[in-house]
Amino acid sequence: MSMPVNSEIKERLNGIFNAFAGKGNELIPVLQSIQEEFGYLPGEAMKHAARFLKIPESTVFGVASFYSQFRFSPAGKHIIKVCHGTACHVANAGEITEKLETRLKIKDGETSDDGLFTLESVACVGCCSLAPLIMVDDEVYGKLDPVKAARIVSRLSRTHGEKQEQ
Amino acid sequence: MNKPRISVGLGSCGMAAGANAVYRRLETILMEGKAEFELKRTSCLGMCYNEPLVAVLDERGEFLYGKIHEESAGKLIEEHILKGNTLKGHLVSGKDVFFGSQVKIALRNCGVIDPESIDEYIDTGGYEATRRIIREKISGAELTGIITRSGLRGRGGGGFSTGKKWEFARNINSDEKYLICNADEGDPGAFMDRSLLEGDPHAVIEGIIIAGLAIGANKGYVYVRAEYPLAVRRLKKAIKQAEEKGFLGKGVFQSRKDFKVEVFLGAGAFVCGEETALIHSIEGARGMPRHRPPFPAQSGLWGRPTVVNNVETLANVAWIIRNGADKYAAYGTENSKGTKVFALAGKVRRGGLVEVPMGVTINEIVFGIGGGIPEGREFKAVQLGGPSGGCLPASLAGTPIDFDSLRKTGAIMGSGGMIVMDETSCMVNIAKYFLEFTREESCGACTPCRLGTKHMLDILEDITEGRARKEDLDTLTDLAEGIKRTSLCGLGQTAPNPVITTLEYFRREYWEHISEKKCRAKQCRKLISYFIDPDKCAGCRVCYKKCPENAISGDKDKVHVISQDDCTRCGICIRACPRKYSAINCLPGQA
Numbered sequence: 214m215s216m217p218v219n220s221e222i223k224e225r226l227n228g229i230f231n232a233f234a235g236k237g238n239e240l241i242p243v244l245q246s247i248q249e250e251f252g253y254l255p256g257e258a259m260k261h262a263a264r265f266l267k268i269p270e271s272t273v274f275g276v277a278s279f280y281s282q283f284r285f286s287p288a289g290k291h292i293i294k295v296c297h298g299t300a301c302h303v304a305n306a307g308e309i310t311e312k313l314e315t316r317l318k319i320k321d322g323e324t325s326d327d328g329l330f331t332l333e334s335v336a337c338v339g340c341c342s343l344a345p346l347i348m349v350d351d352e353v354y355g356k357l358d359p360v361k362a363a364r365i366v367s368r369l370s371r372t373h374g375e376k377q378e379q
Numbered sequence: 380m381n382k383p384r385i386s387v388g389l390g391s392c393g394m395a396a397g398a399n400a401v402y403r404r405l406e407t408i409l410m411e412g413k414a415e416f417e418l419k420r421t422s423c424l425g426m427c428y429n430e431p432l433v434a435v436l437d438e439r440g441e442f443l444y445g446k447i448h449e450e451s452a453g454k455l456i457e458e459h460i461l462k463g464n465t466l467k468g469h470l471v472s473g474k475d476v477f478f479g480s481q482v483k484i485a486l487r488n489c490g491v492i493d494p495e496s497i498d499e500y501i502d503t504g505g506y507e508a509t510r511r512i513i514r515e516k517i518s519g520a521e522l523t524g525i526i527t528r529s530g531l532r533g534r535g536g537g538g539f540s541t542g543k544k545w546e547f548a549r550n551i552n553s554d555e556k557y558l559i560c561n562a563d564e565g566d567p568g569a570f571m572d573r574s575l576l577e578g579d580p581h582a583v584i585e586g587i588i589i590a591g592l593a594i595g596a597n598k599g600y601v602y603v604r605a606e607y608p609l610a611v612r613r614l615k616k617a618i619k620q621a622e623e624k625g626f627l628g629k630g631v632f633q634s635r636k637d638f639k640v641e642v643f644l645g646a647g648a649f650v651c652g653e654e655t656a657l658i659h660s661i662e663g664a665r666g667m668p669r670h671r672p673p674f675p676a677q678s679g680l681w682g683r684p685t686v687v688n689n690v691e692t693l694a695n696v697a698w699i700i701r702n703g704a705d706k707y708a709a710y711g712t713e714n715s716k717g718t719k720v721f722a723l724a725g726k727v728r729r730g731g732l733v734e735v736p737m738g739v740t741i742n743e744i745v746f747g748i749g750g751g752i753p754e755g756r757e758f759k760a761v762q763l764g765g766p767s768g769g770c771l772p773a774s775l776a777g778t779p780i781d782f783d784s785l786r787k788t789g790a791i792m793g794s795g796g797m798i799v800m801d802e803t804s805c806m807v808n809i810a811k812y813f814l815e816f817t818r819e820e821s822c823g824a825c826t827p828c829r830l831g832t833k834h835m836l837d838i839l840e841d842i843t844e845g846r847a848r849k850e851d852l853d854t855l856t857d858l859a860e861g862i863k864r865t866s867l868c869g870l871g872q873t874a875p876n877p878v879i880t881t882l883e884y885f886r887r888e889y890w891e892h893i894s895e896k897k898c899r900a901k902q903c904r905k906l907i908s909y910f911i912d913p914d915k916c917a918g919c920r921v922c923y924k925k926c927p928e929n930a931i932s933g934d935k936d937k938v939h940v941i942s943q944d945d946c947t948r949c950g951i952c953i954r955a956c957p958r959k960y961s962a963i964n965c966l967p968g969q970a
């Protein structure tokens with residue numbers, strides 16, 4: 214995935230900033246909007262946000278790095294969240310993460326080489342009766358085992374393969 | 380009689396199980412004119428183990444169908460609506476057992492009304508309490524009095540008297556006051572607040588308005604986890620509807636009081652569930668907690684008096700005002716009044732969202748409502764209160780659920796997560812799991828929590844990997860006591876609880892890990908081993924091919940052997956071995 218260039222970032226940011234008053238306490242919602250737009254927080258964008266909100270850049274980065282929602286590099290097309298809530302943990306969610314790590318040839322938290330998948334562990338999705346489960350983008354897949362989880366990933370990567378061939 | 384009414388449960392769990400497709404299928408059937416019925420959306424009824432759920436109400440009565448998928452939805456219409464039968468194999472059995480002992484106050488409308496319709500909420504008597512407060516000019520003092528008398532205590536974990544908290548904030552003079560609804564719900568294994576927001580957002584909003592009126596606040600916030608997209612969407616929609624009706628905004632219910640409610644999305648930090656950290660987060664800062672006092676009720680958001688209340692706490696409020704403090708206090712025990720919602724999950728037959736009067740026992744929930752442990756396994760323990768809570772052994776499951784009885788065991792009521800475990804769960808592993816969580820989520824502000832949780836985790840890792848010595852258990856206990864006593868906020872003060880309770884009730888299991896290098900639950904990889912039974916192995920080579928470490932040797936049609944030096948105990952071979960042979964065994968202990 215290519216990183217947007219500065220002029221482009223600035224333009225897209227203007228659209229975002231329009232919805233805010235430019236006060237320091239808006240920092241978190243502003244960062245959330247930036248991430249929604251770019252998929253991550255580009256360094257340039259954080260600098261612009263600091264200027265817009267009239268706060269030091271160090272504050273922006275300090276806040277952004279505190280919260281686990283924010284990422285500083287682009288994520289894959291699909292984000293796979295493996296739930297590690299208590300119910301999923303006792304249902305062996307660890308084996309699912311392990312299986313997906315092998316299947317995607319990446320470690321937890323990384324993005325696959327083809328830029329399709331980012332693998333993450335999350336604390337709890339709150340659908341404990343479906344444990345163990347994963348969430349791909351906004352879709353929940355429950356009552357899994359390692360093999361079923363890998364199959365979901367394979368299905369997704371196949372649809373992308375087909376699209377590229379067309 | 381009117382047309383039969385069909386409602387589909389569209390909460391997160393239901394949707395994850397495929398309820399959306401069911402709804403669309405029924406919609407299509409309706410549009411094609413194949414059958415006549417009224418189609419309705421509702422939310423989670425709490426019967427998560429049976430999702431997707433579809434309820435049919437007709438002149439024959441109310442029928443609840445479970446595990447309905449796209450295909451069975453068509454069959455349901457054919458059998459139930461067109462032929463007048465019932466759909467075999469899907470009628471929910473044990474409905475009376477599941478719901479019989481529950482008392483739904485906070486969850487009164489969940490799974491019953493359409494959460495996206497304010498009119499349906501109003502039809503159940505919603506917003507009547509607020510209207511009456513305005514019309515009859517019921518004062519803040521009276522409101523806090525009613526809530527105090529009801530005995531309602533905070534459902535977010537702390538259990539502080541809600542009425543008293545309101546009273547503190549009410550008694551402080553300030554031109555600005557705030558009411559914050561805490562919907563951060565960070566405990567893994569808990570989904571009470573999510574279900575409430577998804578299933579009955581107006582009940583929460585009405586609670587916020589009443590609390591706001593009681594303390595004299597002009598603005599309310601709902602701090603929601605960003606991981607709950609559906610809850611956020613329904614909540615925002617509900618706020619908009621309430622504004623359109625004039626229940627929120629300028630001059631609520633045609634009075635001269637203004638009250639606005641804003642949604643603030645959390646950004647993924649467990650510690651932000653702690654009220655002072657949460658306030659810092661709304662202020663746009665890092666979500667670090669601070670010393671209390673001053674309590675938020677004295678000096679909170681922007682330094683103004685602020686009441687922070689949990690979602691479930693607030694969902695009870697309108698009910699109490701409408702039905703009276705005494706009616707609420709009639710449920711529960713001496714010091715724990717009313718009901719509590721639990722998210723029942725783990726190794727239990729009927730997991731879901733349940734609301735019970737305080738004072739019922741853990742056994743009644745696990746075996747009565749939950750139907751016991753599946754697959755003939757044994758009930759070993761129950762985990763209450765997530766990372767701040769503890770593990771209670773089956774022998775203590777007769778403990779009544781109330782704040783005081785639970786505290787005496789070392790566990791806590793907590794926010795309501797209840798995870799059932801059977802003999803396949805290793806208690807040391809569970810303690811390690813929670814310490815991993817708190818170590819990760821520790822904000823780093825204070826040393827005992829930042830370094831202490833790390834140190835405890837190191838020891839737990841040593842134990843589960845067979846490196847620990849006997850003295851380590853004493854160090855673990857010392858650390859636990861120290862961190863509990865000296866941490867800045869509730870996160871650190873309660874982080875050792877999972878370790879303290881498992882050490883107390885499952886000490887033998889720790890011993891086995893340390894001295895016998897054995898994990899009886901077969902969860903700790905370094906303390907188990909895999910063997911091939913020579914009498915059963917057919918030499919089919921399946922495990923040989925699947926083993927990622929090339930640790931299995933043997934020729935075709937000859938007995939295979941696992942090299943214990945190369946084996947990483949990943950368990951792939953045991954799953955790969957064809958069922959007809961079942962030749963691989965996993966045993967506790969090192970080879």
Ligand SMILES: Cc1cc2nc3c(=O)[nH]c(=O)nc-3n(C[C@H](O)[C@H](O)[C@H](O)COP(=O)(O)O)c2cc1C
Pocket residue numbers: 532533534535536537538539541561562563564565566649650651652653654655687688689690692693794868869870
């Ligand atoms: C680490 C930590 C996490 C917490 N998380 C939550 C939470 O997710 N939801 C919640 O309502 N309260 C949470 N609390 C408790 C809040 O600080 C506060 O006591 C509560 O919101 C007050 O509401 P109540 O009186 O209605 O329970 C947490 C406390 C700590 C120390």
